[in-house]
Amino acid sequence: MRQSPSGHGFADSPQVSSRPAPTSLPGRLLARPAAYLALTKPRVIELLLVATIPTMLLSDRGTVNLPLLFATLFGGWMGAASANTLNCVVDADIDKVMKRTARRPLAREAVPTRHALVFGVVLGAASFLWLWWAANLLAGSLVVATILFYVFVYTKGLKRRTSQNVVWGGAAGCMPALVGWSAVTGTVGWQAVVLFLVIFFWTPPHTWALAMRYRDDYEAAGVPMLPVVATEQVVTRQIVIYTWLTVAATLALVPAAGVIYAAVALVAGTWFLVMAHQLYSGVRKGRPVKPLRLFLQSNNYLAVVFLGLAVDAVIGGATVSEMLGF
Template identity: 55%
Template sequence: MKDIVAAYVGLTKPRVIELLLLTTVPVMFYAARGVPDLGLVVATVLGGAFSAGSASVFNCVYDRDIDEQMRRTRRRALPRHIVSPRAALVFGFVLAILSTAILLLWVNPLSAALSVAANAFYVFVYTMLLKRRTTQNIVWGGLAGCFPALIGWTAVTGSLSWTPVVLFLVVFFWTPPHTWALALRYREDYANVDVPMLPVVKPAHEVGRQIVIYSWVMVATSLALWPVADTSVVYPIAATLLGAVFLVEAHRMWRRARGTESLTVIQPMRLFHTSNLYLSLLFVAVAIDPLVTR
């Protein structure tokens, strides 16, 4: 029973859920200009977690053929036949229904609609349409992962504004460097299953160049929140320092990729881990800013 429960939990990709919720809760703090209602936070987090988990389950069902062939994914529940595709589909639909019900009943219709849209976009646009067809798969498919910033804001305010849109764009421009660094590490896996991730079809130096471009745009977008949202100096100081660290690491990886395809030399996972830390701390700064200036 313990193994079966662990298998179902694994289908939801808990680490992805953690990252998505990390961009939801801080935005709620900023929207509330302080500490938001605890019940609202719990409902939004629970609904968001179920929604993201549902999308991940559907992704695992659709990609089970290639997951079985990739080192990074072959120990998931479906490739190991611990959970059947039918049972996984039922689980995914149950999570989706619970998510929508929670957000409708205890948050608001706009947040519920945004959650359903993100789920559908990830499954139908990214997983089924883009992932196996274009090098731009993660660029546009990554839009689904940007929705939590909007959901966190609408949960508190019931409406949209430019503030969550800027944070939405920060996550949008963050996604390619984050994902391409990981894809560079596992490019042989993607190549073996004919998934045209950018590191599969382009040399490492070109991947590094595009990562640097997206990184600069991401940092510039993060700083745009200062005038748009009228933050205190706490946020721009944090965004500048974190952005500088990210850019240094991105440029270093690009430089290491010149004239070599050796992953030992390029060390793409350094940038991947840096990207996780960057996004986490940036959104912590978003949450802290209104608390400092109250």
């Protein structure tokens, strides 16, 4: 619901709009709605699609319930939009300092802070009520828990106090897996927990690679991201460790899926590990490195793994554990 704090589910985008303020009448009329949309960080919500759809398909292999799927995505989108908007409210002061976030609506005062706060709260309440009605109470409650965790635990509690902020704060970005599973089954199965862990372990290498590129921005804003307080060798070693944990988590799901997912997880995991080790090796040997490349490719990795899971679940058939007689 990319959701990831700064690259962890509700990850911050590295791109900053530099377009001038509109001068035409249509441009001025659309400027305010566009600013409210920007508060939700729409590109960040892509993780909602990546995580929720395959999880829902896996929970009922071989069946595609399109009405429930779209209803859950809409409710999840409102929840993620709420969390991202409230994150912008809390972080408005540091967004003004960081170059890559200086064009966000509250940083450039395109939207009154009070209005943004009301907008975020209303979206959160609507998300809960919608999911309660369209799916079940558990799905709606999990979305509320995600919003509260992201805003109060990560943004207000961890982000400015510890270099491990994205490790624990990244849990918010993992929640779409639990929401999607619960929307279909009314419970939280072990498969959903494993998918939660996939995103949980993926978030640190994804975010720290971005933070290596924008280290000066974080330092200027007083945010103690790991690349700000540790050497590049320490950071890239941690990236390798969490990449291995990510790949291990994807493979832990193989018994509940079919051979298509197993093959995709193995090949994509090998590719992701090679990239992480290349970054670490380059830093250790003192060569110029491009951490932003790992950040961007990590998005592709997660998308490929979850796409493989979705295709595998739609096709259905025997799972790996069934094939092995378990």
